[in-house]
Amino acid sequence: MTDPDSKSVPGWAKTALELGPVALFFAGYVYLKDETFTISGTEYGGFIVVTALFVPLILASTALLWRLTGKLSQMQIVTAVLVTVFGGLSVWLNDERFFKMKPTLIYLLFAAVFFFGLWRGRSYLAMVLSEAMPLTHDGWMILTKRMAWFFVGLALANEAIWRTMSTDAWVNFKTFGLPVAMFAFFIAQAGLMKAHSSEEEAPGED
Structure with a gap:
């Protein structure tokens, strides 16, 4: 049975929103992995910087997916929450x-x-x-x-x-x-x- 609240979205758009953030994380890591950034007197490696960028990216893609489709799977919600929590901890603790x-x-x-x-x-x-x-x-x-x-x-x-x-x-x-x-x-x-x-x-x- 089709969900009455769901919206029709092109398959390529849904796939891009689901896989795009991971692809961008990989590309960002490859580009910045050997770099070191000093922010407010603290040095951060490329992995931490890319993680800091990935958290808002996954939240934005999840929000956009919800706006376009009208629904989110439990896995998408849990993934967004855990990315925010553990990504935030990695950035905050620089670990x-x-x-x-x-x-x-x-x-x-x-x-x-x-x-x-x-x-x-x-x-x-x-x-x-x-x-x-x-x-x-x-x-x-x-x-x-x-x-x-x-x-x-x-x-x-x-x-x-x-x-x-x-x-x-x-x-x-x-x-x-x-x-x-x-x-x-x-x-x-x-x-x-x-x-x-x-x-x-x-x-x-x-």
Whole structure:
């Protein structure tokens, strides 16, 4: 069912608002990573400066997305809040570790939400993606369980990379590795989606 409050927006515009800030963060980091800026007597590395620019950028893109579409997903809202909180802490304390922790908390939070829903016999993933992927109840439960564990894996990967590797490695992982991992995950679920497609059940419904 279509949300009466939602607005029609070109797909390219929605994609640009969702992925644009991350692309600009990567470009800004590559350009400024070796620079040092002295502000009010305190030295800030390029990563911190780019983070300071990224926070208002993600807030502006989220606000514009809401204005254009009339709605925001829970993940978009949580991401904007955590970017603001942990990005702000990184800038305020001049410590990039807080911003690097942010993806871990996002993934663990959504994993916890999915596991809680499964415990209650519900798929919260279906509430977000049911229009895009018509699956049976069993299909959604299986996919949600896999997605929850996938988020746990992403959280562990993020922790391992930022704690043991360079900032360059973490930025590349965040910019390219995570989208590729997400794409690969859904490709790997093709068999599940085919086996549990609700569209195939429609002719036999009473």
